[in-house]
Amino acid sequence: MDELIGRQWLANQEDITTISTCEKVPAIQADRCQRCGSQLLAYLPSRKRYCRSCLGIGRVSEDQVLVRNLATAVFPKNPAPLTWQGKLTKHQTKISQALVNNYHAGKTTLVHAVTGAGKTEMLFPLLAACLADGKRAAVAAPRIDVINELYPRLAEAFAQIKVGCYHGKREAEPGCEQLTLLTTHQLLKFYRAFDLLIIDEVDSFPYAGDPMLHFGAKNAVKTAGVTVYLTATPTSDLLAEINQGKVAKLTLKRRFHGQKLPVPREKLFLRPYLNHGRLNPQLAEHISRAIKAGHPLLLFVPKITEIPAYLAAIKADPQFAQLKLAGVHAADPERLSKVEAFRRGELEILVTTTILERGVTFKHVWVIILAADDRIYSASSLVQIAGRVGRASDDPTGLVLFCYHRYTHNIRQAMQEIQEMNQ
Amino acid sequence: MRVCLLCGNCFLPPVDLVRLFSFQAFHEAVLCPHCQKLFQPLGPIRCPACGRSQQTAQLCRDCQRWEQIYDGDLLVNCSLYHYDQAMHDLMVQYKRYGDYQLAQVLASFLPPLPNWLLVPIPTSPEHQAKRGFDTIEAIFGNYALKPLLTKIPGQGAQGMRSRQERLEAEQGFVLADVNYPIYNRSISKILLLDDIYTTGRTLYHARDCLRRAFPSAKIKSFTICR
Numbered sequence A: 001m002d003e004l005i006g007r008q009w010l011a012n013q014e015d016i017t018t019i020s021t022c023e024k025v026p027a028i029q030a031d032r033c034q035r036c037g038s039q040l041l042a043y044l045p046s047r048k049r050y051c052r053s054c055l056g057i058g059r060v061s062e063d064q065v066l067v068r069n070l071a072t073a074v075f076p077k078n079p080a081p082l083t084w085q086g087k088l089t090k091h092q093t094k095i096s097q098a099l100v101n102n103y104h105a106g107k108t109t110l111v112h113a114v115t116g117a118g119k120t121e122m123l124f125p126l127l128a129a130c131l132a133d134g135k136r137a138a139v140a141a142p143r144i145d146v147i148n149e150l151y152p153r154l155a156e157a158f159a160q161i162k163v164g165c166y167h168g169k170r171e172a173e174p175g176c177e178q179l180t181l182l183t184t185h186q187l188l189k190f191y192r193a194f195d196l197l198i199i200d201e202v203d204s205f206p207y208a209g210d211p212m213l214h215f216g217a218k219n220a221v222k223t224a225g226v227t228v229y230l231t232a233t234p235t236s237d238l239l240a241e242i243n244q245g246k247v248a249k250l251t252l253k254r255r256f257h258g259q260k261l262p263v264p265r266e267k268l269f270l271r272p273y274l275n276h277g278r279l280n281p282q283l284a285e286h287i288s289r290a291i292k293a294g295h296p297l298l299l300f301v302p303k304i305t306e307i308p309a310y311l312a313a314i315k316a317d318p319q320f321a322q323l324k325l326a327g328v329h330a331a332d333p334e335r336l337s338k339v340e341a342f343r344r345g346e347l348e349i350l351v352t353t354t355i356l357e358r359g360v361t362f363k364h365v366w367v368i369i370l371a372a373d374d375r376i377y378s379a380s381s382l383v384q385i386a387g388r389v390g391r392a393s394d395d396p397t398g399l400v401l402f403c404y405h406r407y408t409h410n411i412r413q414a415m416q417e418i419q420e421m422n423q
Numbered sequence B: 001m002r003v004c005l006l007c008g009n010c011f012l013p014p015v016d017l018v019r020l021f022s023f024q025a026f027h028e029a030v031l032c033p034h035c036q037k038l039f040q041p042l043g044p045i046r047c048p049a050c051g052r053s054q055q056t057a058q059l060c061r062d063c064q065r066w067e068q069i070y071d072g073d074l075l076v077n078c079s080l081y082h083y084d085q086a087m088h089d090l091m092v093q094y095k096r097y098g099d100y101q102l103a104q105v106l107a108s109f110l111p112p113l114p115n116w117l118l119v120p121i122p123t124s125p126e127h128q129a130k131r132g133f134d135t136i137e138a139i140f141g142n143y144a145l146k147p148l149l150t151k152i153p154g155q156g157a158q159g160m161r162s163r164q165e166r167l168e169a170e171q172g173f174v175l176a177d178v179n180y181p182i183y184n185r186s187i188s189k190i191l192l193l194d195d196i197y198t199t200g201r202t203l204y205h206a207r208d209c210l211r212r213a214f215p216s217a218k219i220k221s222f223t224i225c226r
């Protein structure tokens, strides 16, 4: 049963598991789901209640118990678990050293780092400090793509350490690995498991604003464990905890190449972006400038349903008749191949929804956000989208254009954040 | 104020005068206007047999197949909504994850049903035991249902099979208790009830099964989505 150490799972009340290190608690207690903390309960025909919030990982109902394996996992001490040979920049080293110190001091920490700062490498010394001690660590993120991208990098950086990877689209038997990568949803399956828990992209959907995932994260870490949050735009709940002194804050204002963030240009449009299927001339002018300068262009639109109209309007404009373009959205079966084609330079323009707002890097890309005033763009989305530009050290600048009809609070907040980080 | 069963937001139920003064079964609004709009009713031009919405009012390809297999004796089906992404997500949440409360959402989609003998398509006893409810009976719970069919145990869920596997599936139903008093010759109209019409295989099997007990009855079907 060692593979279940630090985990919690559902069982019937009659369950006769007799592992001495396991405790059993009623799955629903005091009108609250004990796995996710939610009070969104509903009745089954049997008059037993079930939890509607965490259904996706198996339904919790009143006639069940949560079995929690509270044993402590023991791993051998290992003076040099980090096999990565790379070097950190001066700025990265400073943050990374502070993270190690805060870990030893038992301090929960938020790292506020600009997009393109090279966060992952900064975490290596921190993870090494934890693993060297024979302790257990986890890296969680809200989105599966991020976990899939991190997994090979961490497995390579810590070649002698057993690394586990868990998310909803991956079949994996539960194991007790010293280093675990998982989505924030999967954290609900752990209880007092980790000495160190790092949560990446805390500003991103679905973690941001979901109390269930916050509850799961708090439960997954040991009582004396340490949590580290990473973000490019701190959420208000974390800022409040920083102000109360519960969380320490570290800020990294420079990208790994040492340059500032490109500051978005704001452009008020009085007329619609599309009029009877034709591009607004001012919009066409901006697109044309990007193309003439030889930059691939990401065009963000708020809704999937608008993509075909924009594609048609660009194609209908004689000056763009020769261009190769495509549209992409979350449910698009050709999503990966289109993104790859754009990356290889086979497409000049990619019209996209917010799915490409983070986690992707395209060399020399410029970005135009249409309807930056749409409700779909949070301040953190806008900062992330702007962060796609200027990531290479040989081309650290570029165009980010926020097009709007109505100046919104989110646009203002995104602009302020970028300017603050650039000071 | 009500709380939307899908998004959890509060909303004011719309006052619907047509409904207020009609004799239709009155459903309390359980979805906010935004969530209600996620679900697309089927268009006006449909396949005359299965009710699929399409460009022309001719028999669709599935039904042309059934026409051959059943020698022209097509099952006439009526559906209300497109089985699109939104409906698929709702069904996954309801059936796979067992969110029983969503039966109220699906029930709110129902029109008044005719005064026929209403026979629900049964779910497998294994799944019913695991979920703690019968997915079809929970949706149509406001009607007097006659559960005349039972599922032969041991067959997997439809949702787990490919389209081809579904079409080739064996008859999965048997008649429930044959001494049921309802088995009299006066029954002339039967309406089969299901959630989704995918290939029609399930509903045709159910009809085959009922035909043996009611050789002269007219049998049609109703599903929420197509």
Ligand SMILES: [Zn+2]
Residues within 6 Å of the ligand: A033, A034, A035, A036, A037, A038, A051, A052, A053, A054, A055, A060
């Ligand atoms: Zn729950």
Ligand SMILES: [Zn+2]
Residues within 6 Å of the ligand: B004, B005, B006, B007, B008, B009, B031, B032, B033, B034, B035, B036
């Ligand atoms: Zn709603």
Ligand SMILES: [Zn+2]
Residues within 6 Å of the ligand: B047, B048, B049, B050, B051, B052, B059, B060, B061, B062, B063
């Ligand atoms: Zn048809």
